[in-house]
Amino acid sequence: MNSEKPIVQMRKVCKRFGNIKALDDIDLQIYPGRIIGLLGANGAGKSTLLRNIIGLYLEDEGACVTFGCEAKKLGPKELGRIGYVHQEGELLDWMTVQQLIRYVSAYYQNWNRELEEKYIEDFEISTKVRVGSLSPGQRQRVAILLAIGFEPELLILDEPAAALDPLARAQFLDLLLQIIQTENRTIIISSHILSDVEKVIDHAVIMKEGHILLDSSFDELRERFSRVRISALGKELPAELPFENVVHCKRSDGQAILTVQDCPREKLQEQAKSLDCWVEIEALPLEEIYKIVVS
Amino acid sequence: MSILTVNLKHLYQRRGLWLVYVIMVIFALAGIAVLFKGPEEPGRFIGLIVLAFVVGLLFAVLPLEVLSKPFSYCLPGHRKMVRRFVFCVGIFFNIFGSLLFFVYPSLNAGQLILAVCSAFFAGLISYLIGAALVFAARNSVAFIGFLPVIIFAGQFFDLHTVLERVIVENPLVVISVGVLTGCVVWVWLGDEGRARRYCNVPWAGFDAWNPAKMKKISRIRMAGKWDKLKKYTSPRMERFFLGRMNRYNYVSAGRYIWGALYAASVVPVLQLKSILSIVIIVILMSFFLGYMGLAATFMFFFMPMIIVMNMRLPVHSSMLISGGRRERFAGTITAVAIEAVPISVVAVAMVALSMLFKAIVPEFTLREVTFTYRAIGARNLFVPLLITPFAFAVRLIFYRKPIYVMSLLMLVIYLMAFPEIVWHKQFSAMINLISIIALLVLGWGTFLLVLHHVCMRRSLAGNG
Numbered sequence: 001m002n003s004e005k006p007i008v009q010m011r012k013v014c015k016r017f018g019n020i021k022a023l024d025d026i027d028l029q030i031y032p033g034r035i036i037g038l039l040g041a042n043g044a045g046k047s048t049l050l051r052n053i054i055g056l057y058l059e060d061e062g063a064c065v066t067f068g069c070e071a072k073k074l075g076p077k078e079l080g081r082i083g084y085v086h087q088e089g090e091l092l093d094w095m096t097v098q099q100l101i102r103y104v105s106a107y108y109q110n111w112n113r114e115l116e117e118k119y120i121e122d123f124e125i126s127t128k129v130r131v132g133s134l135s136p137g138q139r140q141r142v143a144i145l146l147a148i149g150f151e152p153e154l155l156i157l158d159e160p161a162a163a164l165d166p167l168a169r170a171q172f173l174d175l176l177l178q179i180i181q182t183e184n185r186t187i188i189i190s191s192h193i194l195s196d197v198e199k200v201i202d203h204a205v206i207m208k209e210g211h212i213l214l215d216s217s218f219d220e221l222r223e224r225f226s227r228v229r230i231s232a233l234g235k236e237l238p239a240e241l242p243f244e245n246v247v248h249c250k251r252s253d254g255q256a257i258l259t260v261q262d263c264p265r266e267k268l269q270e271q272a273k274s275l276d277c278w279v280e281i282e283a284l285p286l287e288e289i290y291k292i293v294v295s
Numbered sequence: 296m297s298i299l300t301v302n303l304k305h306l307y308q309r310r311g312l313w314l315v316y317v318i319m320v321i322f323a324l325a326g327i328a329v330l331f332k333g334p335e336e337p338g339r340f341i342g343l344i345v346l347a348f349v350v351g352l353l354f355a356v357l358p359l360e361v362l363s364k365p366f367s368y369c370l371p372g373h374r375k376m377v378r379r380f381v382f383c384v385g386i387f388f389n390i391f392g393s394l395l396f397f398v399y400p401s402l403n404a405g406q407l408i409l410a411v412c413s414a415f416f417a418g419l420i421s422y423l424i425g426a427a428l429v430f431a432a433r434n435s436v437a438f439i440g441f442l443p444v445i446i447f448a449g450q451f452f453d454l455h456t457v458l459e460r461v462i463v464e465n466p467l468v469v470i471s472v473g474v475l476t477g478c479v480v481w482v483w484l485g486d487e488g489r490a491r492r493y494c495n496v497p498w499a500g501f502d503a504w505n506p507a508k509m510k511k512i513s514r515i516r517m518a519g520k521w522d523k524l525k526k527y528t529s530p531r532m533e534r535f536f537l538g539r540m541n542r543y544n545y546v547s548a549g550r551y552i553w554g555a556l557y558a559a560s561v562v563p564v565l566q567l568k569s570i571l572s573i574v575i576i577v578i579l580m581s582f583f584l585g586y587m588g589l590a591a592t593f594m595f596f597f598m599p600m601i602i603v604m605n606m607r608l609p610v611h612s613s614m615l616i617s618g619g620r621r622e623r624f625a626g627t628i629t630a631v632a633i634e635a636v637p638i639s640v641v642a643v644a645m646v647a648l649s650m651l652f653k654a655i656v657p658e659f660t661l662r663e664v665t666f667t668y669r670a671i672g673a674r675n676l677f678v679p680l681l682i683t684p685f686a687f688a689v690r691l692i693f694y695r696k697p698i699y700v701m702s703l704l705m706l707v708i709y710l711m712a713f714p715e716i717v718w719h720k721q722f723s724a725m726i727n728l729i730s731i732i733a734l735l736v737l738g739w740g741t742f743l744l745v746l747h748h749v750c751m752r753r754s755l756a757g758n759g
Contacts, residue, residue, distance in 0.1 A: 075619040084615040132521035
């Protein structure tokens with residue numbers, strides 16, 4: 001059990017859009033100091049969950065509490081601690097980037113000008129251009145800058161990297177790691193690009209059709225799911241391999257690749273010793289874990 | 296199944312078209328009924344030929360929508376599909392329309408056949424003009440707005456009679472022109488470069504009621520406009536608003552009210568060219584509406600509705616600033632109040648200008664009809680102020696369903712216009728001052744209640 005107080009608590013939250021249940025009985029607690037990856041296919045309910053946290057959506061049933069306040073009652077005091085990047089990136093198009101930054105910064109007491117200048121330089125944002133004429137990638141960089149300029153305690157990123165090019169994405173991930181260096185910062189990031197998310201998250205929440213299928217620390221996940229590569233080194237592989245909890249097995253020409261769930265690494269190594277083969281045990285990439293969980 | 300058949304299926308698959316069919320059937324039936332029930336006036340056979348223009352204008356949008364989808368560029372045969380689709384619909388509609396000429400009086404069998412053929416090609420010309428406009432003009436559907444003016448002018452100058460006489464008395468000329476027009480349009484629509492030009496171009500078409508798509512299209516279109524707009528918010532103006540915001544505490548509503556004021560009021564100032572266009576339109580409208588009599592007041596119903604439909608409301612903004620629901624409530628009231636100002640200014644300007652015009656413009660007679668300028672009554676000034684809160688309330692309730700908003704507002708406009716149509720009495724003239732005040736209080740009170748409900752109890756972004 002975590003002794004810290006959660007900054008977000010969702011209890012039995014349900015949210016419907018007509019006949020579609022976007023969130024179904026969601027129980028979730030988010031503790032400070034983590035980078036949480038919110039993963040799921042389109043329509044899994046990720047954006048709905050994030051919008052519930054900041055009070056843009058109201059739950060039909062259950063309760064959502066953010067920073068100790070009911071999400072629907074969040075005011076400037078609480079929202080001044082939350083940064084949010086929306087996947088559609090709505091901004092005021094008629095302002096120049098500089099004007100928009102000045103406008104948004106006027107709402108935050110702790111806007112950090114030095115940080116703003118640093119990100120403008122790092123992200124190569126042209127400040128004299130009108131927001132409406134920015135490319136989707138540049139627009140997203142501005143949205144990210146606006147969300148982090150006041151050093152929020154909770155940063156919510158809804159598909160933030162979708163419009164970014166590979167270089168900007170790498171910069172962005174570095175930035176997230178820098179942000180999390182500061183104590184008690186929390187980041188929730190929803191993304192489809194699992195290989196990117198994998199580099200930064202320390203906690204994963206996997207959703208499907210409005211349900212949370214998995215809510216676990218990333219270390220635990222990597223411990224739970226392993227890949228075992230076996231090579232018979234020119235000989236025949238035994239017909240029965242001595243591993244338990246195999247969820248997937250691919251064999252060909254004296255070689256086998258197994259995916260194993262809920263079996264400690266030490267036990268796997270023990271079991272591997274009984275084979276007269278070359279065996280390599282490694283953690284499963286997030287993408288593979290995701291596929292197993294959602295299927 | 297052929298490519299043409301697949302595309303023709305859109306005619307019933309697009310639900311947006313069903314309403315169009317209902318309206319068109321009503322018009323077609325009215326056009327047919329005139330032939331059998333109405334007085335035997337010359338020009339009465341022209342109805343469906345005029346309707347062919349509208350059909351062309353509406354249905355040519357369908358292949359264009361397909362062309363604008365990136366995948367269609369690589370689909371075999373799709374580049375030539377446009378003209379086949381356009382001509383297929385046009386030929387079918389005009390065969391139906393031209394058959395009506397079989398009941399044309401006092402013609403022998405040979406003349407009747409020629410008249411029917413002539414009517415077919417006349418209808419085809421009308422249809423192809425409509426279809427060609429779709430490909431030639433960016434906002435072709437706007438031409439439908441001019442249709443009542445064209446019909447009115449046509450009737451006033453007896454163009455419908457002339458056209459009917461040409462069709463019946465000079466069939467060979469009409470058929471020749473029709474064939475020639477058909478050939479030219481056939482070749483023109485066959486241009487393969489068109490598929491390249493329209494590929495991946497944002498196109499609303501019959502998806503104009505899809506807010507997400509419209510938002511995306513509007514953003515892409517506006518990007519080009521913003522590039523051209525060289526004027527920026529003046530530093531003085533920015534300093535003024537930011538200064539006012541900074542006078543208030545970070546958790547105070549005052550900061551959000553001034554913020555909303557800044558966001559809502561700067562755009563019109565930037566678009567000075569648009570303001571000049573509005574001034575010119577107001578002057579022209581005040582001039583022409585004075586001659587139209589009671590119909591002039593319709594402008595007072597439509598103007599606020601159009602403005603409200605196009606306004607950005609802070610209540611549903613997904614750009615997160617530190618303001619909560621209460622702050623959104625205060626900000627939206629501010630934005631709406633700001634928007635009510637230009638509506639009132641335009642209304643007052645139109646009334647004042649019409650009074651001025653009344654004193655200086657002459658009465659004149661044209662084709663035995665006397666046109667007298669009548670000033671727009673000052674009592675009408677309350678109409679936009681009544682429609683504005685109502686339109687805002689409807690928009691807040693159905694903000695994800697613009698078609699509901701439009702339908703409801705049109706219904707209210709028709710209800711308010713009912714006394715004019717039936718008793719030839721202005722709605723504004725039928726109620727006294729106390730009723731006006733009561734209606735205004737009720738309208739704005741309802742808007743505030745709806746806004747409060749939406750801000751406090753409804754989801755504020757996306758599908759909620």
